[in-house]
Amino acid sequence: MPKNKPGAQTQSQAQAAASPPSPSSSASQKLKAGEQPAEARKGRQEQKPRIGGPAVPGAKSTLPRTATATDPQQQQYENMNREMRRRLRQMKAGPYSEAPSAAEKYRKKLEKQKRRKEQQKKAVERIAETAPHQIHLGRRLIYFVVAIVLVLVVVIVLAVLHHFGVF
Numbered sequence: 001m002p003k004n005k006p007g008a009q010t011q012s013q014a015q016a017a018a019s020p021p022s023p024s025s026s027a028s029q030k031l032k033a034g035e036q037p038a039e040a041r042k043g044r045q046e047q048k049p050r051i052g053g054p055a056v057p058g059a060k061s062t063l064p065r066t067a068t069a070t071d072p073q074q075q076q077y078e079n080m081n082r083e084m085r086r087r088l089r090q091m092k093a094g095p096y097s098e099a100p101s102a103a104e105k106y107r108k109k110l111e112k113q114k115r116r117k118e119q120q121k122k123a124v125e126r127i128a129e130t131a132p133h134q135i136h137l138g139r140r141l142i143y144f145v146v147a148i149v150l151v152l153v154v155v156i157v158l159a160v161l162h163h164f165g166v167f
Helices: 011-018 023-028 038-046 072-091 102-130 139-163
Strands: none
Touching: none
């Protein structure tokens, strides 16, 4: 018995479609407002996506795999090997890994350090270019520094005199 395919008709459906409808049956089949005929509902069901994805029937990916080895153990080994490669590819492990080697990591690290040092040098040069080349102290600042120095000198002289008993 052939499998039913979507859109395929059975023999009874084909006969019913070939015979013209009788007028008495069409009157009894009139539907109430808001109801849909069974054919419309069936059409919606056929519009659902097929299991197996969008592959065209008969495509190479849908055909069964041909066994190259005649030995059942060899076939099992090849099948397991194929599954393992697929899993490794999905996990990005083994030969499919994108992880760089240790030497490559070290080289990238050195390049990154060089770039960082160059950026720091450029930043220092930019600051040096914008900074004033001569420092100008204001009159008030000079007076303040001189006053602090004088106060410290006076305190030190008084401490020395007190130590020697002059005071």
